[in-house]
Amino acid sequence: MQIKKIAIPKNHPRLKSLLIREKLADGFNKGIVSNQGLIAHGRGEAFDYLLGESTTNNAKNAMKTASATLFLAKFPIISINGNIAALCSKEIIELSNILNAKLEVNLFYHSTKRKKIIANLLQKEGAKEILGVKKKSLKQINNLESMRRVVDENGIYKADVVLVPLEDGDRCIKLKQLGKTVITFDLNPFSRTSQTADITIIDNVVRGIKYLVNISKELSNKDTKYLKRIVTVFNNKKNIDLSVLQINNNLIKNVINHE
């Protein structure tokens, strides 16, 4: 008997999550994702499970504020790592076009080769300009141990607002010390990044990025006063608390269901 190989059955209850893993594994095989990036995704998945694997209203609120903040920025930058490139490069490029924000490849597990592979992918997907790859425009952020310290002088180095989907805690703290506004996607509301950023989007970046693109299209014709109002009423700490409460409620609901 010949057995047809099926990687993931279409009716698998965890289909979406498994397809994301496939994308990351594919990215790893192509040299885009680091092996540590695969593990980092696992930490995110665990929190996504606890959050209910859907985009919450507070995540939407954070994304609306993130979009308004990026529109109000003088020099907005979007930082790209291996996981982001493998998971949502098309959406990130679309977002950068809507917001008029530049793209910079910036890796925790630094490798010139991997940077180039990521830049090539972004170029193939239609990105016009990619920062972080030209050696002569690279600068270092002082007093930061990780290779995330290597930034582009025309990008993160001079940016006032940085969108760093999946940031590392040390660098997030450093960027804040340098006076930059930091926006991040992080499924873990307890991470140092989540706790330190100005705007923390507690959502799976694969889901959230589509919402961020759409809300940015909606806000693209709004005036400064309208955008500033969105930013003024937002409270990041309270918004993070709502995600923690959501996790708590999901856990309790599960216990009650088994009584």
Ligand code: ATP
């Ligand atoms: P920190 O350094 O901020 O305290 P950490 O050491 O957990 O946190 P990293 O290992 O650098 O952070 O990055 C992984 C983070 O990215 C995790 O907090 C994880 O929840 C989050 N993450 C992973 N995959 C996704 C995803 N697809 N969407 C959103 N967040 C994700």
